[in-house]
Amino acid sequence: MANLDAADAITPQAVQTVRVDLGARSYDIRIGRNVLETAGAEIAVVLPGARLAVIVDENVARLHLEAFGASLEKAGIDFTPITVPAGESTKCFSQFERLCDEVLNARLERNDAIVALGGGVVGDLTGFVASAVRRGMAFIQVPTSLLAQVDSSVGGKTGINSRHGKNLIGAFHQPALVLADTAILDTLTPRDFRAGYAEVAKYGLLGDADFFAWLETNWQGIFAGGQERDEAVARSCQAKADVVAADELESGRRALLNLGHTFGHALEGAVSYETERLVHGEGVSIGMMLAHEFSEKLGLIGADTVGRVERHLTDVGLPIRITDIPGQLPGVDVFMDLIAQDKKVSRGALTFVLTRGIGDAFVEKGVDPYLVSEFLKEKLNP
Amino acid sequence: MANLDAADAITPQAVQTVRVDLGARSYDIRIGRNVLETAGAEIAVVLPGARLAVIVDENVARLHLEAFGASLEKAGIDFTPITVPAGESTKCFSQFERLCDEVLNARLERNDAIVALGGGVVGDLTGFVASAVRRGMAFIQVPTSLLAQVDSSVGGKTGINSRHGKNLIGAFHQPALVLADTAILDTLTPRDFRAGYAEVAKYGLLGDADFFAWLETNWQGIFAGGQERDEAVARSCQAKADVVAADELESGRRALLNLGHTFGHALEGAVSYETERLVHGEGVSIGMMLAHEFSEKLGLIGADTVGRVERHLTDVGLPIRITDIPGQLPGVDVFMDLIAQDKKVSRGALTFVLTRGIGDAFVEKGVDPYLVSEFLKEKLNP
Ligand SMILES: NC(=O)c1ccc[n+]([C@@H]2O[C@H](COP(=O)([O-])OP(=O)(O)OC[C@H]3O[C@@H](n4cnc5c(N)ncnc54)[C@H](O)[C@@H]3O)[C@@H](O)[C@H]2O)c1
Ligand SMILES: NC(=O)c1ccc[n+]([C@@H]2O[C@H](COP(=O)([O-])OP(=O)(O)OC[C@H]3O[C@@H](n4cnc5c(N)ncnc54)[C@H](O)[C@@H]3O)[C@@H](O)[C@H]2O)c1
Ligand SMILES: [Zn+2]
Ligand SMILES: [Zn+2]
Numbered sequence: 001m002a003n004l005d006a007a008d009a010i011t012p013q014a015v016q017t018v019r020v021d022l023g024a025r026s027y028d029i030r031i032g033r034n035v036l037e038t039a040g041a042e043i044a045v046v047l048p049g050a051r052l053a054v055i056v057d058e059n060v061a062r063l064h065l066e067a068f069g070a071s072l073e074k075a076g077i078d079f080t081p082i083t084v085p086a087g088e089s090t091k092c093f094s095q096f097e098r099l100c101d102e103v104l105n106a107r108l109e110r111n112d113a114i115v116a117l118g119g120g121v122v123g124d125l126t127g128f129v130a131s132a133v134r135r136g137m138a139f140i141q142v143p144t145s146l147l148a149q150v151d152s153s154v155g156g157k158t159g160i161n162s163r164h165g166k167n168l169i170g171a172f173h174q175p176a177l178v179l180a181d182t183a184i185l186d187t188l189t190p191r192d193f194r195a196g197y198a199e200v201a202k203y204g205l206l207g208d209a210d211f212f213a214w215l216e217t218n219w220q221g222i223f224a225g226g227q228e229r230d231e232a233v234a235r236s237c238q239a240k241a242d243v244v245a246a247d248e249l250e251s252g253r254r255a256l257l258n259l260g261h262t263f264g265h266a267l268e269g270a271v272s273y274e275t276e277r278l279v280h281g282e283g284v285s286i287g288m289m290l291a292h293e294f295s296e297k298l299g300l301i302g303a304d305t306v307g308r309v310e311r312h313l314t315d316v317g318l319p320i321r322i323t324d325i326p327g328q329l330p331g332v333d334v335f336m337d338l339i340a341q342d343k344k345v346s347r348g349a350l351t352f353v354l355t356r357g358i359g360d361a362f363v364e365k366g367v368d369p370y371l372v373s374e375f376l377k378e379k380l381n382p
Numbered sequence: 383m384a385n386l387d388a389a390d391a392i393t394p395q396a397v398q399t400v401r402v403d404l405g406a407r408s409y410d411i412r413i414g415r416n417v418l419e420t421a422g423a424e425i426a427v428v429l430p431g432a433r434l435a436v437i438v439d440e441n442v443a444r445l446h447l448e449a450f451g452a453s454l455e456k457a458g459i460d461f462t463p464i465t466v467p468a469g470e471s472t473k474c475f476s477q478f479e480r481l482c483d484e485v486l487n488a489r490l491e492r493n494d495a496i497v498a499l500g501g502g503v504v505g506d507l508t509g510f511v512a513s514a515v516r517r518g519m520a521f522i523q524v525p526t527s528l529l530a531q532v533d534s535s536v537g538g539k540t541g542i543n544s545r546h547g548k549n550l551i552g553a554f555h556q557p558a559l560v561l562a563d564t565a566i567l568d569t570l571t572p573r574d575f576r577a578g579y580a581e582v583a584k585y586g587l588l589g590d591a592d593f594f595a596w597l598e599t600n601w602q603g604i605f606a607g608g609q610e611r612d613e614a615v616a617r618s619c620q621a622k623a624d625v626v627a628a629d630e631l632e633s634g635r636r637a638l639l640n641l642g643h644t645f646g647h648a649l650e651g652a653v654s655y656e657t658e659r660l661v662h663g664e665g666v667s668i669g670m671m672l673a674h675e676f677s678e679k680l681g682l683i684g685a686d687t688v689g690r691v692e693r694h695l696t697d698v699g700l701p702i703r704i705t706d707i708p709g710q711l712p713g714v715d716v717f718m719d720l721i722a723q724d725k726k727v728s729r730g731a732l733t734f735v736l737t738r739g740i741g742d743a744f745v746e747k748g749v750d751p752y753l754v755s756e757f758l759k760e761k762l763n764p
Contacts, residue, residue: 093479100475104546132510135541135552159517164486170517171553 016230018237020154021245025174029154029237032230033183036067039142040075046177047113047138052079053103055126056117057086060144063187068117068142079115080106084122088273091125091160093169099129103137113138113176119145119192120152120280124167127158131173141178145188146196147281149180150203150236155244155254165341166265166273180237182229193223194317195281198260198288200232201312203239205288206259209359211235216312223316255363259353260288266338267322270330278325285318286325291361294375295354305357322379332376336369398612400619402536403627407556411536411619414612415565418449421524422457428559429495429520434461435485437508438499439468442526445569450499450524461497462488466504470655473507473542475551481511485519495520495558501527501574502534502662506549509540513555523560527570528578529663531562532585532618537626537636547723548647548655562619564611575605576699577663580642580670582614583694585621587670588641591741593617598694605698637745641735642670648720649704652712660707667700668707673743676757677736687739704761714758718751 015032030042043050052072056065061083072079082102084090103114114137116126123141130139143153159170185193200222204212221228240257247254264280264287271277292306313320322329339350350367397414412424425432434454438447443465454461464484466472485496496519498508505523512521525535541552567575582604586594603610622639629636646662646669653659674688695702704711721732732749 093475093482097475097479100551101544101546104544104550128514132514132551132553134550135539135554157517159514162483162486164483168486168516169482169514171514172517 014230016234018234018241020174020241022174025156027174027176027178029178029180029241031149031180031182031234031237033225034181035179036064036142036181036184037071039068039179039181040071040073040077042179043072043113043115043140043177044075044077047111047140049111050077050138051106051108051112052077052115052140053106053108053112054079054081054115054117055084055099055122055129056081057084057090057119057122059086060118060122064144064184065117082106084125086121088121088161088275090121091167093160095125096128096132096160099125100133103129103133108133108137110134110137113140115140115142116153117142117144118148119143120148123148123152124158124170125160127156127173127175128160128170131158131171136173139173139175141175143178143180144184146185146193146233147199148196149182149185149233150196151199151240153178153180154237154240166268178237180233182233183225185229186225190317191279192281195279195285197222197316198281198285198313198318200236201316202257202259202284202288203236205292205309205355205358206256206353206361207359208235208239209357211239212312212358216308216315219312219316255351256353256361259355259361260284260286260291262339262350262352263287263290266335267325269338269341270335271325271327277327282319285313286320286322289313289320290322290375290379291353292355293379294352294372295356297375298354298371300354300356305355308358321382323382329380332373332380335376335380336373339372340369396612398616400616400623402556402623404556407538409556409558409560411560411562411623413531413562413564413616413619415607416563417561418446418524418563418566419453421450421561421563422453422455422459424559424561425454425495425497425522426457426459429493429522431493432459432520433488433490433494434459434497434522435488435490435494436461436463436497436499437466437481437504437511438463439466439472439501439504441468442500442504446526446566447499464488466507468503470503470543470657472503473549475542477507478510478514478542481507482515485511485515490515490519492516492519495522497522497524498535499524499526500530501525502530505530505534506540506552507542509538509555509557510542510552513540513553518555521555521557523557525560525562526566528567528575528615529581530578531564531567531615532578533581533622535560535562536619536622548650560619562615564615565607567611568607572699573661574663577661577667579604579698580663580667580695580700582618583698584639584641584666584670585618587674587691587737587740588638588735588743589741590617590621591739593621594694594740598690598697601694601698637733638735638743641737641743642666642668642673644721644732644734645669645672648717649707651720651723652717653707653709659709664701664707667695668702668704671695671702672704672757672761673735674737675761676734676754677738679757680736680753682736682738687737690740703764705764711762714755714762717758717762718755721754722751 018029114130116123141153143149156174159167162168218228264283267283351365355361400411496512498505523535525531538556541549544550600610604614646665649665737743
């Protein structure tokens with residue numbers, strides 16, 4: 001925890017709690033600077049007596065495993081750390097098999113638990129392992145990237161990638177507790193922080209105009225690690241928790257969370273998920289911009305609204321145009337194929353999240369593919 | 383369907399329905415001779431418009447895939463058959479990965495479904511695949527072994543084996559429909575039929591003295607494929623459905639279904655799951671006998687009760703003593719280790735299903751391991 005000093009000492013009132021309401025599967029998200037230091041105590045309350053397997057990627061292990069382990073030891077919790085390589089390609093069958101085996105090797109039993117200490121990659125993979133070992137073990141998320149804190153650690157979607165596409169194999173498996181230490185984000189690269197911020201902005205754009213306005217004024221505090229960061233993480237988690245509670249298995253309203261993601265996933269596919277060229281949050285940023293521009297083209301919003309979105313995403317340093325992606329891109333036909341794969345096509349129509357204004361997104365199931373492809377042609381060759 | 387002739391023509395009133403009551407996840411088990419012939423029509427009602435991937439082992443494919451396929455075609459259902467090798471070793475990670483991939487290859491989408499056409503091996507593996515692809519696809523069980531019809535296809539437990547033990551990786555994933563064609567059991571080997579019968583007898587022994595008495599009188603009709611077989615399958619499914627509805631995730635009462643299984647699993651482990659020496663149902667038969675003898679030793683039942691169990695299992699041709707297993711067996715210490723692995727040891731005490739009489743089993747969590755080992759010593763060296 002090299003980046004923390006005495007001034008960051010734990011002040012209990014600084015920890016915020018967001019409750020995810022799912023009946024018997026409800027859980028708390030605890031948010032604040034330095035919750036890592038009290039992680040052991042928090043876990044001991046939720047899962048008394050549990051032994052832990054802690055799955056962590058190499059980067060996070062190097063930076064934060066010692067502090068996390070110390071907190072567990074302080075609480076008298078026995079644990080086995082298991083390290084995986086960093087990066088998206090870790091979300092694969094062979095790591096899934098290996099981790100199931102390592103967890104059983106660690107002699108974890110039914111009342112024990114598995115911890116994901118890391119970004120979305122570690123969280124998704126670990127959650128799937130926890131869902132499968134002994135047909136479901138308790139699972140704790142300790143998200144260490146901004147994206148994981150505001151998005152992937154909340155809601156119970158877990159999984160790995162298949163050669164047919166991302167996240168195609170997995171389970172819904174809710175955590176028993178989420179611990180989001182906002183100080184831990186200080187060690188993220190600026191690029192990874194920005195990418196996570198795209199999801200924060202998404203919550204404003206899809207359903208909360210006040211939050212978006214607040215972000216326009218306060219984003220610098222979020223990046224700098226002030227109290228605004230805790231506030232932004234908590235409001236984002238609350239927004240996601242509300243949607244998840246209303247629609248745990250993603251049959252309806254939860255689809256709103258896909259704002260910017262249909263275009264975004266197509267862009268990620270178009271660069272074959274090469275993260276040097278485009279990471280998920282950057283794809284979402286460009287995707288959100290496209291969703292607004294497409295909504296404008298359909299006469300749903302005016303240029304002023306598009307302008308606000310463009311300005312804010314540009315302010316924080318996120319890419320907003322397809323042409324911001326370095327290197328060669330495929331033609332419009334490839335994009336249309338990728339879009340058709342991502343969202344189910346029903347009777348030839350596409351499903352998109354569109355918007356009637358800042359904070360007023362909606363799911364439109366009858367989008368004419370022809371309009372999308374004409375729109376994309378303009379954007380690919382501006 | 384070589385073994386069916388015109389006399390077996392479908393009489394709709396011969397189909398019995400057992401409802402598994404699990405709220406939004408409720409489903410029907412349809413039982414009768416030749417339900418395979420109307421399978422397509424039944425599936426079309428439950429999952430209209432679904433395309434299917436049909437997972438089947440080589441033995442069952444050879445004997446029954448054509449008839450099943452014809453029934454689907456008659457109902458206008460498009461399907462992709464996927465064959466796996468027969469046998470327990472098919473319940474492994476590499477088949478899991480391969481099948482997830484094949485299902486995606488077949489371009490199944492969210493509203494499509496995966497069918498298990500086979501015994502418990504195919505059912506367990508297919509169910510786990512269905513739980514994981516796209517985080518959960520609809521799943522239909524067409525159990526073709528007696529064990530699968532009365533036990534594994536009902537209740538939603540799915541999974542694969544790990545090198546650490548059987549069924550350690552999996553999911554709870556309920557089917558949308560179970561189709562149990564009792565005529566299809568005519569092609570089972572006598573040994574596999576008998577092994578499945580051990581689970582039928584189990585339902586009587588654990589909770590239904592009348593059913594056990596009925597089995598004592600009617601078992602020959604069950605083996606011969608008379609109306610008694612349908613009756614036995616339906617009563618067994620009803621018994622399992624009742625327990626599952628009361629305790630879907632196996633926290634309490636469902637443990638009664640493990641009558642004979644703690645000893646049985648240890649026996650399977652002791653022969654390293656070599657099915658030439660011992661199949662699961664044979665282990666359960668010996669295990670049930672041991673559970674009764676151990677209950678007698680503890681003064682819970684008399685020799686007359688033990689005698690009835692012994693007589694019936696012997697009548698149908700099932701093994702009842704450890705020494706009935708061909709070949710060398712390990713010593714008592716290995717058995718005790720296997721037992722400790724199977725059931726969780728809590729503060730040094732073992733959990734066993736014991737009985738106070740025919741149809742009156744109960745879960746005892748405080749069994750002294752010393753008593754078990756003394757008892758097993760006698761049985762290993764009679
Ligand atoms: N389950 C869901 O609902 C959901 C939602 C959105 C995204 N996701 C998934 O999340 C994944 C992306 O998550 P991500 O962006 O966190 O990726 P990631 O886990 O790969 O993390 C990004 C990088 O940051 C590093 N890192 C993480 N925390 C750090 C820290 N505190 N300090 C220094 N480095 C740190 C990681 O080692 C990695 O190199 C994708 O696989 C995506 O599919 C899942
Ligand atoms: N999920 C559960 O709740 C549950 C419960 C009990 C057992 N199980 C599992 O079930 C499995 C055992 O099931 P099983 O005994 O059906 O084994 P199985 O699937 O291997 O079938 C036994 C043999 O019979 C053959 N067969 C199946 N149907 C046939 C037919 N109609 N005609 C001719 N041959 C046929 C198979 O090819 C195989 O060779 C084990 O893996 C066990 O763990 C699961
Ligand atoms: Zn996202
Ligand atoms: Zn059994």
